[in-house]
Amino acid sequence: RYEITDAGKQVLSQSKEIISKTAGYGAAVTLVKEISQLTPDIIKSGAWREARFRPYNVRVPGETIYPGKIHPYRRLMDRMRRIMLEMGFTEIKGEIIQSSFWNFDALFQPQDHPAREMQDTFYLSTKAEIPDYRAVKEIHERGGGIGSTGWGGVWDPEIARQEVLRTHTTAITIKYLADNPQPPVKAFCIDRVYRREAIDATHTPEFEQLEGVVMDRGVTFSNLLGILKEFYSKMGFEEVRFRPGYFPYTEPSVEPEVWIDGLGWVELGGAGVFRREVTAPFGIEHPVLAWGLGVSRLAMLRLGLKDLRLLYQPDIGWLRDTPVSVFRGV
Structure with missing residues (x-):
């Protein structure tokens, strides 16, 4: 005083x-x-x-001004969207509520797969109309004559009609491919997905996912790795590597990793080539390269956060203190 x-x-x-x-x-x-x-x-x-x-003292601190600006998380997603568009992809959208047919069955996930359990999926009490499912049923039960043995058992269309909150944006891309089975196709989707997760610093029941697919004559697994490396490079990650992974609907499969100072190698998604059991029932005759990544995990790395929940909370102090320049050069 x-x-x-x-x-x-x-x-x-x-x-x-x-x-x-x-x-x-x-x-x-x-x-x-x-x-x-x-x-x-x-x-x-x-x-x-x-x-x-009175002389003007340039050393006197001025009043802090907080200009209006786009939310840091939104800026990150906008940046990712621009990168995909620059790489020649078309953005697609789809419904939040999906049938189990598109969310699971079309992706060759067996009807008794653990991912369908209530612990992972939000089920609704409603039923959906599904397209002609005979080819999908044949693939699941007997392999569809493409050299696969299928899952065996009896595929139940009533299970496929159950509506869910989509657990991944792959439900959108497989339907888009079914509607556009002729090459070339380069599409991506950035949207929210829902899973039954306990809320903590690294998990939330709803989060954003980026999904991309490429379908064309002669594309190979090497093309997939090149696309992923280019994308992560444009996002500012200089060191990218791939290690083998497993996903029900791709083979071969990889998990891209990027080097983060202080953390080491961090896994940022999954990728692979769609299995013939996924593409054959919809008349898709050419290879489909596909990948998906959790946008929120990437945002935590870019913004230096330790708690995922901060991305969704209206913390005015954090929003004011996060500079726009955090994405400069990325």
Whole structure:
């Protein structure tokens, strides 16, 4: 706290030259009126000629201004969207509520697969209309005559009609491929998916996922690795590597990893070539390269977060303090 002394009050109460008692040097103090702001009246009257202007101190901290800006998480997704468009992909969208047919069966996931259990999936009480399922049923039960043995058992169309909150955006891309079975196809989807997860610093029941597919004559697994490396490079990750992985609907499969200083190699998604059991029932005759990544995990790395929940909470302090330049050069 700062308070004016009695001596100071005495100085302010006088308009003539006085001797300062507080300075201790016997110096004379003259009260002079200073102008801090030039006004039209001062200019018109000519008073500015005799006036003393208060100097402008550039070292005095100014008032903090918080400009409007796009949410950091949204900026990241917009950046990813621009990269995909620059690479020649078409953005696609789909419904949040999907039938189990498109969410699971079309991707050659068996109807007793653990991912379909209530612990992982939000099931609705409603049923959906599904397309002609005979080819999918044949693939699941007997392999569809493409050299596969299928899963065996009896494939139940009533299970396929159960509606769910989509657990991945692959439900959107497989339907898009079924509607567009002729090459070339380059499509991607950035959207929200839902899974029954306990909420903690690294898990939420809803999160964003980026899905991409390429279908064309002669594309190979090497093309897939090249696309992924290019994407992650554009996102600012200089070191990218791949290690073998397993997913029910791709073979071969890999998990891309990027090097993060202080963390080491971090896995950022899954990728592979769609199995023939996935593409054959829909008349797709050419290879399909596919991958997906969790956008929120990438956001945590880019923004330096340790708690995923901060991306979805209206923390004004964090939003103000996160600079726009965090994505500069990425």
